Amino acid sequence: MKHLPKHLRPRWRYLAVGLEAHPDASLSRGSFQRALWYAAGNLLGDAGSADADLKLLTFDFADGEGEAVVRARHGHVEEARAAIACVSTVDDEPVGIHVRGISGTVRACEERYMGRASRGHVRRNAVFAGSEHPVVDRGDAVDVVTDSGVVGATQQDLE
Structure with a gap:
């Protein structure tokens, strides 16, 4: 099967997300992805959620702090930010989430915005x-x- 030409491929934006919870909380990648999809579905509806196509690419969480990279379609960054802001609990654990920045590539997103979790507790x-x-x-x-x-x-x- 041939690849699509570059001008026909979907374009993505990558959102660097910071996570904060209680120090004894244990959040998993799957539970965070599920909470993200649930929030997007409730806020944007089924069609809007499918258009935004939010996907969790990387996830790291330990000692109450973490970070993640969330992929969204190019024209749906504002909807993605709103859906991320709607996530307040993951597996019945209260969690604080903020978007650190947005980038056009995963590499640039990781270099600019990731690794800021201090882990100096x-x-x-x-x-x-x-x-x-x-x-x-x-x-x-x-x-x-x-x-x-x-x-x-x-x-x-x-x-």
């Missing part, structure tokens, strides 16, 4: 709300592990 104990709790320090953001779950805090909230 410090696990320690700190005083929060009058008692000592284990915390995961991410610089400006701090996750405090309490009896009722994980609480997001700042350095100023710790004593």
Whole structure:
């Protein structure tokens, strides 16, 4: 079977996506792809979702932070950004998502926007709300592990 000429091939844009969740969350590639398709289907409908053709190309997640590359059709970048913004949970884990940038090739996307996840977390104990709790320090953001779950805090909230 012959390849299509270059001017007839579909054109793609690649979105670099940053992920943030609780430090003990475990997100998988399949569950994130499913959440992305579900959000696109709910927001854009079946026809709009098929036109945008969102596909997860790369996925890396550990210790509450991660990154991914999402492929979208050239004319549907705004719809793709909106669908990505609609993802709020993956496997019943709350997740924060932001688009770091958009590129025309996977290589340029990875070189410009990927690898920014610090992975420099410090696990320690700190005083929060009058008692000592284990915390995961991410610089400006701090996750405090309490009896009722994980609480997001700042350095100023710790004593």
